[in-house]
Amino acid sequence: MSNTVIDIDNVGKQYMLGTFGTGTLSHDLNRWWARMRGKEDPFLKIGDTNDRTKKGDSDFVWALRDISFKVEQGDVVGIIGKNGAGKSTLLKILSRVTSPTLGTIKIKGRLASLLEVGTGFHPEMTGRENIFMNGSIMGMTKQEIKRKFDEIVDFAGVAKYVDTPVKRYSSGMMVRLGFAVAAHLEPEILVVDEVLAVGDAEFQKKAVGKMQDVAQSEGRTVLFVSHNMAAVRSLCTRGVVLKNGMVDFMGSVPDSLAHYLKNDDETRKDLIINNVKSTKYSLKVSNIEINGTKEANSTIRNGQEFIDVLIEGTTSEPLTYDVMLIFKTKDGMPLATYALGHYEGELVHCPKGDFTIQRKIALPKILTKGIICVDLFLHHPMVEYQLKAPNCCVLECEGFQKGFGSAMDQSNNGFMGLEDFK
Amino acid sequence: MHKNFQSLILTSMEEKWDIIITNRSKLFDIDFRELWRYRDLVLMYVKRDFITFYKQTILGPIWYFIQPIFTTIMFMFVFGGIAGISTDGVPQAVFYMGGLVCWNYFSDCFSRSNNVFSSNKGIFGKVYFPRLVVPIAGVISNLIKLGIQFSLFLAVYIYFICQGVHFNFNATVLLVPLLIVMMAALGLGTGMLISSLTIKYRDLNFLVSFGLSLLMYATPVIYPLSILKASHPQYLWVLLINPLTAILETFKYAFTGVGMFSWLYLLYSFVITTVLFIWGLLVFNRVQRNFMDVI
Structure with a gap:
């Protein structure tokens, strides 16, 4: 039995440009007609790679294309790339918020994704109620949340406000509470989008520390997207560089960072x-x-x-x-x-x-x-x-x-x- | 040794994956076991509905009573008083309130399911959980609301009995739980169906916004079916193809003994409801995977 916990095989994601209107209907009809005849989707063959600066001729664009890599148990993979390189799209597909146009991803174990902290927080509900709500949205059972409730409150540092509606919280408190819930999830695989870029310095340190704990001492697998090179360097064991929706480089963290930074010069004349x-x-x-x-x-x-x-x-x-x-x-x-x-x-x-x-x-x-x-x-x-x-x-x-x-x-x-x- | 090696290869080839993400899915690929694992979330959603409903109100849950009371009074005045529509000898308050309680439940289930995507796109865009959780929670929290309003109906009903009104209360009342399930399934099914269809093309939204209020008039809520039979028999078919008609008529028949009740017609309604429900479920399940890209 191999140690691969995530197997990403030839994944692509196509988006349509422009607005939806009557033109979209004709595309849909075309697609439907092709499917009825048992043919392939006619729009899969076209589409530009995702380079925002150049104006393409096609209505379709590949936000991700030909992405293939494997993640081993215990890896902490940093996914880096410029804005629009496809990092978030990849994470969205991994967290099943949207599905890929092509390809397959196979995952072993429970996967929790943290694309945002405090998802599902309702401003009218108290901190306590929101911890339960947010926890269940993230896939925890009521028992699990109950067991960890004190720890969560403690980690967030909001013990005093736990029975106050979160609309009275400062934005920092809200974020801390959200992250605290997420940090106490116990998935085998954790997918994290740049949520660390919030909160004050002390909390950021705490958050990075928690992530390190999760990754190193508990041996779980983490996929981490960030622009914060320092965080990537200190957290990750492997790097994947995305560029225009494709894998540009894969390897150790220092090599990946060096590769990414070297190719970052395009804006410089x-x-x-x-x-x-x-x-x-x-x-x-x-x-x-x-x-x-x-x-x-x-x-x-x-x-x-x-x-x-x-x-x-x-x-x-x-x-x-x-x-x-x-x-x-x-x-x-x-x-x-x-x-x-x-x-x-x-x-x-x-x-x-x-x-x-x-x-x-x-x-x-x-x-x-x-x-x-x-x-x-x-x-x-x-x-x-x-x-x-x-x-x-x-x-x-x-x-x-x-x-x-x-x-x-x-x-x-x-x-x-x-x-x-x- | 050789055999061991072979089995090793076999196990590595038949690795067990917990989640497989692809584009294509089978039509009937609904993961009920996963839904069951998220049962706590369903309860949290129901709880959230209640907590947020009466936060920062003075009357709180009493608002659940006020709406049907005032609507019933209004109906008594407009339809019973001004228009003079007969209620087949049933006291107007009982007649209208019975119809309203049922209709409210259906339309609440429908709207909740119909708004699933638009009102939850923030959450749906950030985290995965079975999307079916939300409409199901909607049906359950509306069920509680139905319970409250139904007790109001019973109170009015008993009041009239004490006043000496004789109702033909009969065994059909045992069907009421089934009627409630049917209303829920119908609201859920059609709601999910329409919400799935309106993600990309919003044309239907316009139809739905006034269609629901038109549907109420195409359902015997404020008038008995017998009236239409007598005055406009040529339009009777419109009401008869409406699966809600049988549900409402059976409900009224159970408590008052007036109205049209036939097993055959209830069976028709049951079949249509089941078909719409399954259809809605399948379409919803298909659409939920990609809706973030098109909404």
């Missing part, structure tokens, strides 16, 4: 200057170079000591500015900032006319291997921003390595290594 989001009316920027190139992708070589920054343009008013660069991970976590004006309090004054800004930013000696995203700003601190270019370029860092050593990895070791005091 090739030249740094094209990634400028806004400039002050008086400012015209004609050239931006970072790390010695106009290109938005460049490499920080092993042993490189500094990064060049060059900004050229014209201003129609005198300018008082400071250059600020923020280095971030691909997840958007800040690593380091260059902003002399901030910590030295000195600003540059420049008369109207052409200007050239040149900086040489010293790099720490021991950099780790990884991707660094750069935000570039020209600003007068606390007064105004003259230029904003968030995420304007990506620096691929080779990482410092000497002799028989090997470069450290950004995701494990942070951004830089430390040296001996000399």
